[in-house]
Amino acid sequence: QLQLQESGPGLLKPSETLSLTCAVSGDSVSSRTYYWGWLRQPPGKGLEWIGSIYSGVTTYYNPSLKSRVTISADTSKNQFSLKLTSVTAADTAVYYCTRDKGTGGTNDHWGQGTLVTVSS
Amino acid sequence: QSALTQPASVSGSPGQSITISCTGTSSDVGAYNYVCWYQQHPGKAPKLVIYDVSNRPSGISTRFSGSKSGNTASLTISGLQAEDEADYYCSSHTRIPTPHVLFGGGTKLTVL
Numbered sequence: 001q002l003q004l005q006e007s008g009p010g011l012l013k014p015s016e017t018l019s020l021t022c023a024v025s026g027d028s029v030s031s032r033t034y035y036w037g038w039l040r041q042p043p044g045k046g047l048e049w050i051g052s053i054y055s056g057v058t059t060y061y062n063p064s065l066k067s068r069v070t071i072s073a074d075t076s077k078n079q080f081s082l083k084l085t086s087v088t089a090a091d092t093a094v095y096y097c098t099r100d101k102g103t104g105g106t107n108d109h110w111g112q113g114t115l116v117t118v119s120s
Numbered sequence: 121q122s123a124l125t126q127p128a129s130v131s132g133s134p135g136q137s138i139t140i141s142c143t144g145t146s147s148d149v150g151a152y153n154y155v156c157w158y159q160q161h162p163g164k165a166p167k168l169v170i171y172d173v174s175n176r177p178s179g180i181s182t183r184f185s186g187s188k189s190g191n192t193a194s195l196t197i198s199g200l201q202a203e204d205e206a207d208y209y210c211s212s213h214t215r216i217p218t219p220h221v222l223f224g225g226g227t228k229l230t231v232l
Contacts, residue, residue: 047158047166047209049221062220096165103172104154104213105221110165 002026004097004111012118018084022097022111023077030056030075035100037107038071038082040093048093052100053080087118124149124210124224131230137198140227142210143191148222150191154213157186157195160226161206169208170195197229205231 008020022036029036037052051061056073065084073080084091094115098107125143132138142149142157149155155173158166168177170186173193183198193212197204210224 046226047211047223049211049223051220060219063217066218101171104152104156105211106154106156106168106171107158107166108168108171108177110167113165 002099002109004099004109006095006097006111006114008095008114008116010115010117012087012116013120014088014118015086016118018082018087018091018095018116018118020082020095020097020114020116021079022081023079024099025078027099028075029053029073029078029080033102035060035102036073036080037098037100037105038095039098039107040091040095041113042090042093049105050082050084050095052105054102056080089118092116092118123222124212126208126210126224126227128225129228129230131232132197132200133232134200134202136200137196138200138229139197140195140208140210140229142193142195142212142224144193144212144222145191147216148191148212148214149188149193151215152213153188155186155188155193156211157184157193158209158211159204159206160209166209200231202231205229 035052038050070083094113096113097111099109157170160166174186
């Protein structure tokens with residue numbers, strides 16, 4: 001049974017770097033079948049796709065966030081990570097890691113999500 | 121402002137059918153059959169209910185169906201049940217300017 005679990009700091013100050021990790025069990029982040037993604041949802045607002053990684057190497061990013069985002073994978077630990085630099089209050093959100101079937105963003109499994117708050 | 125346009129809210133009585141629209145452009149919804157619909161209950165992670173415009177994942181009720189015409193995709197829920205009350209989000213693949221995924225702003229479904 002596939003499980004995804006996000007982890008990382010829940011509180012950041014403006015200008016700091018957000019770093020989250022998603023631990024995967026029941027599948028492999030180096031799989032050539034699936035992509036592994038990050039999405040976020042500000043409190044009370046809608047979903048935003050951040051990006052995804054395929055086969056542990058190839059990355060795709062939301063153009064609006066691309067300059068600040070890096071997604072990477074550690075295949076030895078079967079996990080993938082998100083880094084978002086220069087955070088502001090607008091980056092406060094619940095961050096979800098997902099498995100993407102690869103057909104244009106079909107996120108068929110989701111982690112429970114982790115709230116990251118940016119505040120001075 | 122979201123890239124895809126959804127109505128903010130829809131409502132229906134138990135047993136009725138409702139349809140939620142998702143309007144994009146010829147560069148996203150209209151260009152690819154990669155439209156998804158997600159159901160989200162309060163405090164929970166979203167759940168995929170439709171992918172590739174009209175396909176249902178395993179375990180999703182046949183009461184959920186999807187379709188597309190031009191730049192507008194639609195989610196129809198028939199035989200409304202109280203448990204269907206949730207937020208619904210559509211998404212679409214696009215390659216402009218690079219491959220990525222767009223979301224609608226979400227629709228709150230109220231079962232009266």
